[in-house]
Amino acid sequence: MATFKLAVMAGDGIGKETVPEALKVLEAAAKKYGGFELRPTELPWNSDYYEKHGRMMPEDGIQQLRAFDAILFGAVGDKRVPEHVSVAQTILAMRRGLDQWANIRPGRLMPGAPCPLKDKEPGQIDFVVVRENTEGEYADVGGNLFANTPHEVAVQSAVFTRRGTERILRYGFELARKRKAQGAGKGQLVSVSKQNAQRHGQVFWHRVFEEVREEYPDIESRFLYIDAACMDMVRKPETFDVLVSSNLFGDILTDLAGAIVGGLGIAPSANLNPDKAAPSMFEPVHGSAPDIAGKGIANPFGSVMAAAMMLDFLGQDQAAQGMVRAVESVLSDAKAPKTPDFGGKAKTREVGDEIARRV
Numbered sequence: 001m002a003t004f005k006l007a008v009m010a011g012d013g014i015g016k017e018t019v020p021e022a023l024k025v026l027e028a029a030a031k032k033y034g035g036f037e038l039r040p041t042e043l044p045w046n047s048d049y050y051e052k053h054g055r056m057m058p059e060d061g062i063q064q065l066r067a068f069d070a071i072l073f074g075a076v077g078d079k080r081v082p083e084h085v086s087v088a089q090t091i092l093a094m095r096r097g098l099d100q101w102a103n104i105r106p107g108r109l110m111p112g113a114p115c116p117l118k119d120k121e122p123g124q125i126d127f128v129v130v131r132e133n134t135e136g137e138y139a140d141v142g143g144n145l146f147a148n149t150p151h152e153v154a155v156q157s158a159v160f161t162r163r164g165t166e167r168i169l170r171y172g173f174e175l176a177r178k179r180k181a182q183g184a185g186k187g188q189l190v191s192v193s194k195q196n197a198q199r200h201g202q203v204f205w206h207r208v209f210e211e212v213r214e215e216y217p218d219i220e221s222r223f224l225y226i227d228a229a230c231m232d233m234v235r236k237p238e239t240f241d242v243l244v245s246s247n248l249f250g251d252i253l254t255d256l257a258g259a260i261v262g263g264l265g266i267a268p269s270a271n272l273n274p275d276k277a278a279p280s281m282f283e284p285v286h287g288s289a290p291d292i293a294g295k296g297i298a299n300p301f302g303s304v305m306a307a308a309m310m311l312d313f314l315g316q317d318q319a320a321q322g323m324v325r326a327v328e329s330v331l332s333d334a335k336a337p338k339t340p341d342f343g344g345k346a347k348t349r350e351v352g353d354e355i356a357r358r359v
């Protein structure tokens with residue numbers, strides 16, 4: 001029996017409400033499918049911790065996390081802590097510190113999920129965005145000169161390394177291959193870039209894309225400029241299978257992708273270290289939602305879907321698929337409990353119970 005040590009960082013606000021539901025559904029899946037056992041450890045690293053210790057995580061937090069097989073994360077964000085501090089000391093610290101270089105966000109429209117596009121049916125939209133997660137435009141390189149004077153200057157640099165660019169593109173091609181083999185994808189890949197305007201980093205990205213695609217003649221690949229990709233994601237999302245992009249472009253593209261397949265209530269995200277040299281982190285896309293926190297009405301679908309991605313990455317694909325089917329079943333059943341954001345009157349806990357029951 002495989003045993004997985006799971007670090008659970010629920011964080012702030014509704015993270016504390018949705019993550020327990022994901023754990024509940026994980027337990028149900030472990031019981032139903034067998035073959036593995038989860039050992040969760042709750043890590044109270046959030047804004048309360050910051051208030052006591054002046055930081056979001058212990059100094060050796062990243063080191064402590066290395067002892068786990070995976071991290072289930074909720075959200076951070078609280079008015080007591082500046083936003084760039086809470087995110088930098090948790091999410092960004094994990095992404096870089098644990099070399100979680102591939103950010104994966106599926107864009108699949110499930111039956112019952114709200115879609116803001118007209119005439120799009122479940123089954124039509126099914127793609128995955130692969131976003132470079134450790135460098136690019138979010139590399140923390142730059143500085144200020146003459147701060148707080150009239151001639152203030154700010155410089156922010158984007159960093160594209162051969163290692164970082166090659167591995168993310170190759171990951172995308174491998175994923176396209178895997179999806180094709182599973183019958184889930186069409187064997188297509190789009191590299192999203194902007195080499196016409198960013199003549200150094202993006203020209204380099206595109207050149208590496210041209211090189212790597214040679215290794216995958218079985219995958220139909222092309223590139224789109226980021227602006228055109230955004231337009232097509234709204235106009236014809238059914239034309240996408242796998243999209244690969246740099247950090248900033250991927251950030252924007254994945255929010256758009258999430259919005260067309262149901263929005264914050266349901267969107268999950270995985271921060272993978274595909275080399276498995278350090279634990280990967282799985283999180284709902286939503287933040288701490290202070291406007292509804294404490295009311296027990298947050299939608300747990302996103303956290304449950306993130307937990308399903310975690311089981312899949314841990315090699316428990318049967319159990320992962322069981323969890324996804326349970327979410328689909330609750331989502332598409334008009335009589336099943338839903339939280340207010342999905343038009344229902346149910347509490348977070350009731351939805352979690354129902355998903356766990358249907359696993």
Ligand code: NAI
Nearest residue numbers: 075076077078083264265286287288289291292298299341
């Ligand atoms: P948010 O995602 O927390 O909320 C945006 C809107 O969507 C709110 O009206 C909220 O009530 C609703 N919403 C979000 N998740 C929901 C769910 N599961 N069920 C029902 N409704 C849901 O984003 P916002 O308001 O921009 O940020 C709030 C705080 O969260 C900020 O401090 C921000 O920095 C932080 N944040 C953290 C993230 C993370 O930890 N990954 C990501 C985004 C924001």
Ligand code: MG
Nearest residue numbers: 251252254255
């Ligand atoms: Mg974002």
